[in-house]
Amino acid sequence: MQAPTLRTELHSDTLHIYATGDWRLTQLGTLPAWRYAPLPDTIELDGGAIASLDPSGALALLQNLNAQGVDINKVGLANFSTGHLDILNLVREHFGASRAVRPPRRKWVARLGKSTETGINHLIHLINFVGKLTIEMAGLVVTPSRFRWKEFVNQVEAIFIYAIPLVFAMMFLLGLVFAYLLGRQAERYGANIFVVDGAALAICRELAPVIVAILVAGRSGAAITAQLGTMKVYEETDAISVLGLSPCVVLVIPRIFALLIALPLLVFIGDIAGLLGSMVIADQQLGITSAAFIHRLQQELDLPTVLVGLLKAPIFAMFIGVIACYMGLSVARDARSIGLNTTSTVVQSIVAVILLNAIIAITLVKLGI
Amino acid sequence: MAEALVEVDKLVTRFGGSTVLKGVSLQVMRGEIVALIGGSGTGKSVLLKQIIGLLRPTSGRTALFGTDIWSASSAELSSLRQRFGMLFQDGALFSSINIEQNVATPLFEHTDLPKSQCLKLARLKLALVGLPASAALKMPNELSGGMRKRAALARALALDPELLFLDEPTSGLDPISARAFDDLIRALSHNLGLTVLLITHDLDTLLSIIDRVIVLAHGEVLGSGSIAEIRQIDDPWLKEYFSARASLENPSHA
Numbered sequence: 001m002q003a004p005t006l007r008t009e010l011h012s013d014t015l016h017i018y019a020t021g022d023w024r025l026t027q028l029g030t031l032p033a034w035r036y037a038p039l040p041d042t043i044e045l046d047g048g049a050i051a052s053l054d055p056s057g058a059l060a061l062l063q064n065l066n067a068q069g070v071d072i073n074k075v076g077l078a079n080f081s082t083g084h085l086d087i088l089n090l091v092r093e094h095f096g097a098s099r100a101v102r103p104p105r106r107k108w109v110a111r112l113g114k115s116t117e118t119g120i121n122h123l124i125h126l127i128n129f130v131g132k133l134t135i136e137m138a139g140l141v142v143t144p145s146r147f148r149w150k151e152f153v154n155q156v157e158a159i160f161i162y163a164i165p166l167v168f169a170m171m172f173l174l175g176l177v178f179a180y181l182l183g184r185q186a187e188r189y190g191a192n193i194f195v196v197d198g199a200a201l202a203i204c205r206e207l208a209p210v211i212v213a214i215l216v217a218g219r220s221g222a223a224i225t226a227q228l229g230t231m232k233v234y235e236e237t238d239a240i241s242v243l244g245l246s247p248c249v250v251l252v253i254p255r256i257f258a259l260l261i262a263l264p265l266l267v268f269i270g271d272i273a274g275l276l277g278s279m280v281i282a283d284q285q286l287g288i289t290s291a292a293f294i295h296r297l298q299q300e301l302d303l304p305t306v307l308v309g310l311l312k313a314p315i316f317a318m319f320i321g322v323i324a325c326y327m328g329l330s331v332a333r334d335a336r337s338i339g340l341n342t343t344s345t346v347v348q349s350i351v352a353v354i355l356l357n358a359i360i361a362i363t364l365v366k367l368g369i
Numbered sequence: 370m371a372e373a374l375v376e377v378d379k380l381v382t383r384f385g386g387s388t389v390l391k392g393v394s395l396q397v398m399r400g401e402i403v404a405l406i407g408g409s410g411t412g413k414s415v416l417l418k419q420i421i422g423l424l425r426p427t428s429g430r431t432a433l434f435g436t437d438i439w440s441a442s443s444a445e446l447s448s449l450r451q452r453f454g455m456l457f458q459d460g461a462l463f464s465s466i467n468i469e470q471n472v473a474t475p476l477f478e479h480t481d482l483p484k485s486q487c488l489k490l491a492r493l494k495l496a497l498v499g500l501p502a503s504a505a506l507k508m509p510n511e512l513s514g515g516m517r518k519r520a521a522l523a524r525a526l527a528l529d530p531e532l533l534f535l536d537e538p539t540s541g542l543d544p545i546s547a548r549a550f551d552d553l554i555r556a557l558s559h560n561l562g563l564t565v566l567l568i569t570h571d572l573d574t575l576l577s578i579i580d581r582v583i584v585l586a587h588g589e590v591l592g593s594g595s596i597a598e599i600r601q602i603d604d605p606w607l608k609e610y611f612s613a614r615a616s617l618e619n620p621s622h623a
Binding site for chain 2: 024025026028029054055056059063083086087090091094095097098099100101102103332333334335336
């Protein structure tokens, strides 16, 4: 291929611009520079020596002339082959369209207002969603036969059964590390046996509920949002409505109930795993035998401590479920929105779990439990 | 004799136990507009994916611009891919960027032009496919189906390809938009000297813009030629296909 060139000649008051070479997209890196001043009234573009021309090349040619002050709609065209002339005329007709249309940039006040409005709308929609969910749940109490058992069981399987190995492994390791660090401190004062008290209290009351809730938010919350979001994009949720069913009853309520059942059970498994981890390290590091560990546990770990931990779980589950389902059903119809909403679900759920946990802890301290 | 831009030779495709294509051979010459027709499940889309190098055939040869794509190096394949455009059935616009950036993406990736020039070329392509300037800054999900198809066509044309593949260009469009889209393809291929291979179910497309039809049935090429020649073929599916049209035009015979 030849580089595109332009050559000018003046004959009897007409400026002839001779274009040669390949005016193609791949050749546009090396555009010819030319200058002719002052420009005469009649200008003619001669394309007889153009080897090839594509729309990108045609645009570049016209831009080149336009940049030198040539009126591209008045310039005469000579010796172009029919094919090249078609392309050039087509591009000339749409030349104006290549200019950018930019929406006026908003001032920061307007942007702040816009994002505030978005935030408030988000809150209103969330409250609406919770209201709708409450009504649907009340409806289910009246006609319990509408409850989707199959979907519920599937969700329990996905949220509870398949999460057991993960929860067990994570809480075991956490119990191990926690008891080890506690043991390092307790050893110095010869207070080895108090490691059992500390580990049991921390794991059952705080660590297991919060960590398991965060694991479930990341694992199942994200899955719920992504699945419901994809169903929304493919209009499956609309299809459910058209069948006379409620997406809330078919999709949302089984998932929330599954979370309500699964999370306390997972927390209980987390309690056992964490205590097992502590027991292993207590034996290795502090010389507390398993029998001594369990004996001390029986004396010190009272039922209210365990129940506080287990009863926090359904509260966390409720928030994770509502946030995940709401974010899933509020996906816009594009791929990017699914990613954004899934991220948002995980962030919102984790923040909610930690905030709720703090509120519950303070309340219980004030109540003296 | 014109140069063959697309060559498919004795192509066989098996998925598991079922044979989808049993030895398909066809050619598309420079400057032709060729339609590939056939009933659902006859392997049209599979064939197209194999021609453009997205799916490897079980055996047989496919070549674009005379280069065998399954023995080409990745550099050769990349330069081949810059010489053809593909319009996917549902547009396949990237949903996270706006329309003008969608169209400019091939230019960003494959040319050294400054970003502003890429966007100018993209807007020119959008104008060529008949989209208003206001559409350039919209996101794909803000456009109607017909406009999305046009935007996708603009992206397929971004690198000024010599060859264009269209997968059901008029499906999902109303008849008026569909005819406008046909005219657009005809005009662009005429003005820009494009070679087009398209898959279609749309009889109106066949009757209005096509130079040649290739019929695929039972995993083989049943025939190739003008509409009049194709109509002579004795095949139950083809008879029914064309009679659907006839009964629409002469309701009394239906």
